[in-house]
Amino acid sequence: MSLVQADTLASIPQLLANRASTLGRKPFIIDGPVSLSYENTLQQARALGAWLLSRGCQPGDRIGIWAPNCVQWIVAALGSQLIGGTLVTLNTRYKSAEAAQILNQSGCRWLFCIDNFLGVDYPAQLQSQSVPSLEDVVTITLQRQDDHFSQCLAQGEELLRSDQCRDRLDAAAALVAGDTPSDILFTSGTTGQPKGVVTAHQQNLQAFSQFANILGLHSEDRYLIINPFFHSFGYKAGWLATLIAGATAYPLAVFDVPEVMTQVEQHAINVMPGPPTLFRSIIDHPDFDAKRLASLQKATTGAAVIPTQLIEDMWQVLGLETVITAYGLSETCGLVTMCRQGDSANTIATTSGRAIPDIEVAIFDTQNRPLPAGETGEIVVRGYNVMQGYFNNSEATGETIDKEGWLHTGDIGHLDENGNLSITDRLKDMYISGGFNCYPAEIEQQLVQHPSIAQAAVIGIADPRLGEVGAAFLIAAANADDLASQADDELMAWCKSAMANYKVPRKFIWVKSLPLNATGKVMKQELRKQLAQQ
Helix, strand or coil: CCCCCHHHCCCHHHHHHHHHHHHCCCEEEEECCEEEEHHHHHHHHHHHHHHHHHCCCCCCCEEEEECCCCHHHHHHHHHHHHCCCEEEECCCCCCHHHHHHHHHHHCCCEEEEECEECCEEHHHHHHCCCCCCCCEEEEECCCCCCCHHHHHHHHHHHHCCCHHHHHHHHHHHHCCCCCCEEEEEEEECCCCCEEEEEEEHHHHHHHHHHHHHHHCCCCCCEEEECCCCCCHHHHHHHHHHHHHHCCEEEECCCCCHHHHHHHHHHHCCCECCCCHHHHHHHHHCCCCCHHHHCCCCEEEEECCCCCHHHHHHHHHCCCCCEEEEEECCHHHCCCCEECCCCCCHHHHHHCCCEECCCEEEEEECCCCCECCCCCCEEEEEEECCCCCEECCCHHHHHHHECCCCCEEEEEEEEECCCCCEEEEEECCCCEEECCEEECHHHHHHHHCCCCCEEEEEEEEEEECCCEEEEEEEEEECCCCCCHHHCCHHHHHHHHHHHCCHHHCCCEEEECCCCCECCCCCECHHHHHHHHHHC
């Protein structure tokens, strides 16, 4: 079976049309009792696109998805992109205020939203917020084919009976070009304000064609996608890479080790990427049974420091043939470097591999001069994978991409003689907890809204399970009770009600003052030293 190379196509809709034509009834998505072939997926994407057009959707309109991994998520994304809409992804762990901030900043006109997930009524939460741009919320029910989302599909299918509607849909799809924005993924920065990273169709196809080639994805693969779709790991390295390879995707809404083993055994899953904590949790689980995971062959991981022993365990205990670590960020379509098959366990564990083809990676000093191999500085990236810019934020874009086209990542690292990248620190103080990016400034802004907290400084500290967790240094407000009366469990509960769980600090340290430099900025390194001494 010969598939057209995805990187020769201009857009994701062109890719979908090609795969539907070539692969027809081959399953593309299997989500519990729901199975969609490549052909069915195109039909549903077209129906959803027709429905959106009937509601007044225009090229470039932003369309949000706030839902866990499911078949509807993929159809909603493809239907939106087919008519030139720009996908905006929302983290399912967001609280209502966090979600509303993203929707307002992006100006989303439509939102595809899970109705109830893990006991949370998402639409009800959103009703407490003001989102003036939002015209309609379409609710999704997991593993159901009679939900609000399905009703919209049925309306779209009815509309497509009209020649006029089909012509209009085809005309909208024909306008989607390689440089048409495909998505906006929001990422916070040192200011604590989210920034929308805009990337386009063709650059994503090119980057994740390389991902698929290096990992060795092919049309017979069965890919269990545990990484959340709202992140590039689950979206672009997940179902988009599956579409590129012509493989079959199995979305998993919630990570649960027994369920993972059931899915792998039942469907003979052979591809399962994820953050290091995912694989550690599986291996250490009391119900772990290697025989049930015998079909697994390929995995990529990253997003945290990885013990060499974990790589060895993924080979020896899980029986994986291919284990590859990678590095990327939203501003680079989610991909910059990858290890290669045949690399040693030490290379895979201690580096993020080499630049993918046609991408430049360099290390700059503080004067933006390139440094030789072995020397540590800021990681910079240049090539087709660099974002178009931050949405409606030319100032931040100019601060991130210099005049020579180098994107300054804010990460610190070094290259070895073979071009393998090692990440040693983060200029922006970001840390990664369980595979999720945590931005201290954003968390600090939330903490000081508590009436007992006057100042807050957050750093990442090592955690054996999650890689890193937050430690918050807190100064009590003048009118607060004595520090001894501050109940950390009460503060923890307050944090969990105000922010996504992965952002919640796991350690609170009450202090009289914070170490400041001459300009009044908190010296985070001093806080790290204090913890180390303790």
